[in-house]
Amino acid sequence: MLRFLFRRLAVVIPTFIGITIVAFAFVRVLPGDPVLLLAGERGVSPERYQALMAQFGFDRPIWVQYWDYLVGIFQGDFGTSISTKRPVIRDFLTLFPATVELSLFATLFAVLVGVPAGILAAVRRGSWFDQVTMGTALVGYSMPIFWLGLLLIILFSGVLGWTPVSGRISLMYFFPPVTGFMTIDALLSGQKGALQSALHHLVLPTVTLGTIPLAVIARQTRSAMLEVLGDDYVRTARSKGLSPLRVIGLHAFRNAMIPVVTTIGLQVGVMMAGAILTETIFSWPGIGKWMIDAISRRDYPVVQAGLLLIAVVIMFVNLFVDLLYGLINPRIRHQ
Known part of the structure; x- marks a missing residue:
């Protein structure tokens, strides 16, 4: 029974990595800019926009964002909500x-x-x-x-x-x-x-x-x-x-x-x-x-x-x- 369980668990790990890639890519293809939505209807100055992008890490290369996201998951950190500022x-x-x-x-x-x-x-x-x-x-x-x-x-x-x-x-x-x-x-x-x-x-x-x-x-x-x-x-x-x-x-x-x-x-x-x-x-x-x-x-x-x-x-x-x-x-x- 243990061998049966270990074989199933061996499939879970690559599946989990694949899920992280899909979840990370999915939100990036959604239309809209989270920084502009956060700023509200009055908009935001270019300087403030760049500061918010840097604050949330959106100005870094995609692969760097994904790596940080993956490392955070294995450390038990799923990020902080942009809107509520609470841990997700x-x-x-x-x-x-x-x-x-x-x-x-x-x-x-x-x-x-x-x-x-x-x-x-x-x-x-x-x-x-x-x-x-x-x-x-x-x-x-x-x-x-x-x-x-x-x-x-x-x-x-x-x-x-x-x-x-x-x-x-x-x-x-x-x-x-x-x-x-x-x-x-x-x-x-x-x-x-x-x-x-x-x-x-x-x-x-x-x-x-x-x-x-x-x-x-x-x-x-x-x-x-x-x-x-x-x-x-x-x-x-x-x-x-x-x-x-x-x-x-x-x-x-x-x-x-x-x-x-x-x-x-x-x-x-x-x-x-x-x-x-x-x-x-x-x-x-x-x-x-x-x-x-x-x-x-x-x-x-x-x-x-x-x-x-x-x-x-x-x-x-x-x-x-x-x-x-x-x-x-x-x-x-x-x-």
Whole structure:
């Protein structure tokens, strides 16, 4: 198992270097000048402009800027925000729990609904349930996140009044953050109704962010189950008189798990990309909204660090999925 892990880690290092190059180059091709945006509408004198360029290091050659950027990363320094003058890593660690919390709830929603729906659709292939499930999954996959979010707000917040429009918790609750996860902090606060309010605010963002992954997971689960349900070992298990639940759960689904786990792991990237739109629509104070604001201000250190850190999170989730392969199917480790 350790050799399997070391082989995967050997791939992570060059991937990480490639991500730093992409993040560094991306912000440089964005239109606009961060110094002019920082100076405001009245502009800045040529002398002041050159002084600001030197202050932020933009007057140095590109390769020197990249080298300093790379050295800073390995020293744990991701730069200082041009607009807020705060260390980027501090802002990231402050806002990241909100994005993680939303992504975890969206993932749970997608997995707990998508996997059983895919299994039942495969077992009842060709039935009305199969057709309705796959048709709904296709609609969910085709629906843009921003459009779905707005529709949910109009229906459940505007027309029915069941859910709040934005934010993480009602303004009537206030307590110092402990973990950064609003549901946990609300529970620790001991305030009556705080946890319920936090969960209430999570409903629409969770459904919006989790709909596309749910559709993908349901379709992939159905496809993987259909491949194994016709195999010899499944027919043998049925002929031995095993219960349908044992045949499907223990024999069929266990062998269909690898493509399903792969799909769930890949959806983390979708979650991170979708979080940018979801957090903007619902005014969710997380990494997505932070990145959008930084791009509009041409805040190079924030955009660079945000892209890099999000990519690192996705990279380690994929590494975790690779390790799960080895646990699910030991033959993968030996290969």
